[in-house]
Amino acid sequence: MRGFIIDLRKAKNEDSIATLLTPFSVGKYYRFFGARHSILQLGHLVDFEIEDDRGHFMPRLRKLSHFGFPWLYDNNRLLIWHNFLKLLASHLCDADEVGSFYYELLLQSAKKWDKQNPKRIVCDSFVALLEYEGRVHTEDYCYICEEPLLENIALMRAFIPAHSYCIYGCAINKKKFFNFLKTKKSIYYNDEEIDLLYTVIMKGL
Ligand SMILES: [Zn+2]
Incomplete structure (x- = not known):
């Protein structure tokens, strides 16, 4: 096996x-x-x-x-890989049988881990995972106060949108983010923005 x-x-x-x-x-x-x-x-x-x-x-x-x-011998890439796995491990720890989706996600990620910014791969994989689990949130209201979202939003754990003043989070453009969720492609984000998304992802699933 x-x-x-x-x-x-x-x-x-x-x-x-x-x-x-x-x-x-x-x-x-x-x-x-x-x-x-x-x-x-x-x-x-x-x-x-x-x-x-x-x-x-x-x-x-x-x-x-x-x-x-x-x-595997590049410490920085290995560290991000370990963080990605920790996230998955705690998410799957109570599961017994799982579909091949998660294994394939890791395998495809591992194959390109040295070819692009690994945090970017985490971002793309994370959205694919949320979609697979039916947990993509694109409702146009804030999770906290339930009022309509504005042009800029902040992200809670698992990419749940809210007002930045409701969660004291970093503001990002809503339209661009929802487009990212739809296309699962982070190409319109620069590495700084990817860092920010990665930080949200590390809060957990
Ligand atoms: Zn709010």
């Missing part, structure tokens, strides 16, 4: 518990520490098999091999 390590926690004796996102599921697996075992790395794409030992509280990972991406 193939999956992304979207969460990694230490267990006793340097063993670890990894959460893997595959095209079909989100699963927690146990990994024994061992000199001959390759070290698990958060965010990596791996091929693995599962050893489901009865009596053991968690299935174990075996025959694990890593797939490399050229940007």
Whole structure:
């Protein structure tokens, strides 16, 4: 099976518990520490098999091999990748079975992570995800006071629009933002604006 390590926690004796996102599921697996075992790395794409030992509280990972991406050694890109995964991991932590959408989203993102501003990829992917989950908000009223929106808006968690004076948020142009939600393409935003959108995304899903 193939999956992304979207969460990694230490267990006793340097063993670890990894959460893997595959095209079909989100699963927690146990990994024994061992000199001959390759070290698990958060965010990596791996091929693995599962050893489901009865009596053991968690299935174990075996025959694990890593797939490399050229940007994995670029600290800045890796940090943004980890942040993106943390967001997904906490969103999917209660899920058991998931559609291939999330895995594909990560895979397509990983393939171009070194070819453009990774925060821009996060923005585009985030809107695709909101659309997939039917959570795109393009209503023309403020989430807080329910009055009509103005020319400029501010964004709450999950890109929910509100008046900037209602949430004390940074103001952005409404028309441009709604167009971004519709097209899922961030090309009309410069890197500074992408930074701002990325900050909103990091508030969580
Ligand atoms: Zn308001």
